Amino acid sequence: xxxxxxELADMMERRKVDILCVQETRWKGSKARSIGAGFKLxxxxxxxxxxxxxxxLKEEFVRNVLEVKRVSDRVMSLKLEFxxxxxxxxxxxxxxxGCELEEKERFWSExxxxxxxxxxxxxxxxxxxxxxxxxxxxxxxxxxxxxxxxKERNLEGQMVVDFAKRMDMGVVNTYFQKRExxxxxxxxxxxxxxxxxxxxxxxxxxxxxxxxxxxxxSVARQHRMVVCRMTLMxxxxxxxxxxxxxxxKWWKLKKEECCEEFRQKLRQAxxxxxxxxxxxxxxxxxxxxxxxxxxxxxxxxxxxxxETWWWNEEVQDSIQRKRLAKKKWDMDRTEENRQGVTxxxxxxxx
Numbered sequence: 001x002x003x004x005x006x007e008l009a010d011m012m013e014r015r016k017v018d019i020l021c022v023q024e025t026r027w028k029g030s031k032a033r034s035i036g037a038g039f040k041l042x043x044x045x046x047x048x049x050x051x052x053x054x055x056x057l058k059e060e061f062v063r064n065v066l067e068v069k070r071v072s073d074r075v076m077s078l079k080l081e082f083x084x085x086x087x088x089x090x091x092x093x094x095x096x097x098g099c100e101l102e103e104k105e106r107f108w109s110e111x112x113x114x115x116x117x118x119x120x121x122x123x124x125x126x127x128x129x130x131x132x133x134x135x136x137x138x139x140x141x142x143x144x145x146x147x148x149x150x151k152e153r154n155l156e157g158q159m160v161v162d163f164a165k166r167m168d169m170g171v172v173n174t175y176f177q178k179r180e181x182x183x184x185x186x187x188x189x190x191x192x193x194x195x196x197x198x199x200x201x202x203x204x205x206x207x208x209x210x211x212x213x214x215x216x217x218s219v220a221r222q223h224r225m226v227v228c229r230m231t232l233m234x235x236x237x238x239x240x241x242x243x244x245x246x247x248x249k250w251w252k253l254k255k256e257e258c259c260e261e262f263r264q265k266l267r268q269a270x271x272x273x274x275x276x277x278x279x280x281x282x283x284x285x286x287x288x289x290x291x292x293x294x295x296x297x298x299x300x301x302x303x304x305x306x307e308t309w310w311w312n313e314e315v316q317d318s319i320q321r322k323r324l325a326k327k328k329w330d331m332d333r334t335e336e337n338r339q340g341v342t343x344x345x346x347x348x349x350x
Contacts, residue, residue, distance in 0.1 A: 005035035008056065008219050013037045015214060017227060018058045021091035021127025025052035030070050034059070042078060044070035053091040069117075075110045079122075083234045088118050092128030097156060108159060115167050123207075123232065124169070126199040129223065132156025133193055134171055141165075144202070146175035150183050150194035164199060172198040172211045172228055182212040188222045196226050207231055246297040248288065258295060266290045 012020055022041075028048045035041050038059045045052030051073040057065070066086075067079040077090040092111055095103045111126075118124055135153030138145045144164035149171075153161075164171055173183065173194065185196035198211060211228035219225075252258040269286050325340040 004219055005041065006037065009035045009037035009039040011217055011219055011225075012039055012056065012058075015217075015225075015227065017225075018061065019089055019125075020056040020225075021089065022054045022056060023052070023091065023093035023129040024050075025054045026050065027052050027054075032068075042068055042076070044073060044076050046073045051093060053093050055089055055091050069114065071110050071114060074107050075114060077114050079118075082232055085232050085234055086119075086122035087232065088122055088124045090114055090124065090126040090128070092126060092130070094128065094130045094132065094156065094159075096131050097154070104156075104159070108163060111163065112166070123204055124199075124201055125230065126169070126197075127226070128199070129196050130156065130160045131195050132158075132160050133195065134160050134174065134197070138174065144169065145171040148177050148183060149174045150180065150192075160197065168202050169199045170202045170205050172200055172205070172208055173226060175205070175208075176211045178212050181215060185213055185224050185226055186222055187224070196223060198226055198228050200230075207233055246299070248291045248297055249295045250291060252295045262290065262294045265294050 008020075008022070011017075022043075025043050025045055026048055027043050027045045030044045032040055032042045035056065039056050040059050040062050041054050041056045042065075043052065043054030053074060053076050055076065055078050057078070061080065064080040064082060065078055066081050069077045069079075071077070074093045074095075075090070077088055080087045080089065090111070092107070094107050115124065133151060133154045134145060134149045134157040136147065136149045136151060138147050138149075141161055144161060160171065163169070173185075180192075183194055184192045185194050186192070200208065207230050209229045209231065211226065214225045214227055217225060253262060266287065269290050270283070322341075325337070325343075329337040329341045
């Protein structure tokens with residue numbers, strides 16, 4: 001990310017990308033900062049020379065962020081809320097092929113832990129450099145991936161597939177038939193392969209309409225940006241009939257007998273104490289509960305609208321007659337029509 005912040009923001013603005021997972025940021029710290037062009041980066045890193053992950057958001061969505069989890073310099077997540085829909089965005093950076101097995105297992109353990117902490121009803125999108133090849137074709141793995149990977153699967157790619165099966169997720173890149181140029185995420189010298197992936201819950205795959213690699217951008221020297229178009233399906237709840245809150249009939253305390261009964265019951269509820277306890281929250285609840293028992297509560301049913309109680313058939317007929325009389329007067333200003341308007345205006349004071 002060093003020296004690349006504004007360039008990345010400009011690319012996101014140009015490509016109309018709202019949320020972006022970035023890896024190998026090499027920024028030390030646990031912060032959020034503006035990178036220009038209306039974008040903000042949430043990041044985490046412990047070494048300025050290696051690793052580091054982050055999530056870039058359009059600043060208008062920053063207010064939708066509910067939680068940021070910075071697990072390690074290889075895994076972090078953001079939880080956002082859109083019209084009642086929870087979206088968890090996870091950025092991951094898996095160890096390279098030559099790293100120790102212990103480091104790889106730690107990464108997958110951290111990713112498992114993040115997934116297990118997310119309720120099943122919430123959306124999850126993982127954008128990660130998994131440093132593995134899931135390969136072309138999907139024989140035996142149809143439930144978690146499509147046919148459109150690149151070349152052959154390796155051990156690290158198998159780990160991605162196994163994770164997808166564990167978490168009931170789909171490898172989004174592989175479901176869309178694109179030219180190889182739009183599937184290759186990593187180019188270095190003569191090497192052309194696919195190591196960067198987007199994953200989401202299988203049940204939400206229908207919300208993704210496209211996924212491809214963006215070519216022609218030079219923000220990252222070897223890696224290329226993978227983008228997907230996702231539309232969150234919001235289930236609009238049917239409006240239920242509004243029920244008015246049941247209220248305690250405190251007005252009954254104006255009656256001496258009710259007031260005396262309330263005092264006695266309250267004193268009993270407080271254990272015979274004359275002086276109120278210091279814990280006001282507890283005392284207040286005792287007072288409210290005693291009031292409900294002694295004085296009763298309202299029914300909670302909606303009363304007739306005070307503003308429209310008068311809008312009956314008689315009034316409506318009178319107004320209609322007045323409108324017709326006014327219409328006649330506007331069309332023909334005779335003395336007869338003028339008297340008709342006057343008569344209707346005086347009728348009932350309408």
